[in-house]
Ligand SMILES: [Zn+2]
């Protein structure tokens with residue numbers, strides 16, 4: 001089992017040490033784990049690594065790589081934030097530390113005449129002004145050449161109807177395919193709340209993302225996929241990955257999953273991956 005997206009206490013709003021996360025991941029059956037704490041970013045310092053912690057963060061990852069050698073492959077990653085105007089900041093950050101994998105995610109969006117929108121503010125996601133800026137920023141991220149994969153780009157499905165999201169996403173499919181950037185299948189969509197369109201209340205237990213319809217369109221364009229639990233504590237190590245694959249594979253769509261070593265893509269055919277439907 002591959003898990004290419006997870007967090008430790010270094011992200012501040014997540015818990016568990018690197019060692020605790022790795023032990024829980026081994027217990028959950030993960031064999032290739034990329035640790036991807038939130039990278040330093042100018043707009044926020046409470047929910048991410050500080051630049052002063054990066055040295056220790058990577059040292060911790062290198063240490064568990066040695067300790068658990070033979071049981072699990074451990075890779076060095078970061079989840080980068082993206083906003084227009086931050087390219088140089090991000091580029092300099094990435095140049096300082098050799099890494100295996102870089103996810104680019106959009107968590108914050110500046111909308112004219114409004115306080116900054118965070119993508120977990122579900123009731124604000126369906127506004128056309130927000131969607132305009134979100135997809136403009138996503139296009140700029142795909143153009144930036146900074147990242148290996150785009151993280152949970154369809155997380156907006158927590159507050160946006162699927163047909164609206166797909167209409168917004170379709171113009172970017174060509175660019176996504178051409179960029180070579182992978183699309184992340186993020187399993188946190190199986191356990192996060194979403195907005196009920198009738199009552200406006202947040203409800204649990206619905207699979208919101210990844211979008212299965214969008215997935216089909218990306219497969220048709222040969223877009224590579226990464227996969228991750230997005231665990232924010234050791235209890236969620238590997239969570240949702242086997243369930244997600246078990247659901248997507250019988251649809252005959254998904255044939256391979258990729259992960260990255262030293263920023264180079266490695267494709268794994270799904271019939272060689274162990275999951276409950278293929279023990
Ligand atoms: Zn994220």
Ligand SMILES: [Zn+2]
Pocket residue numbers: 005006007079230
């Ligand atoms: Zn994350």
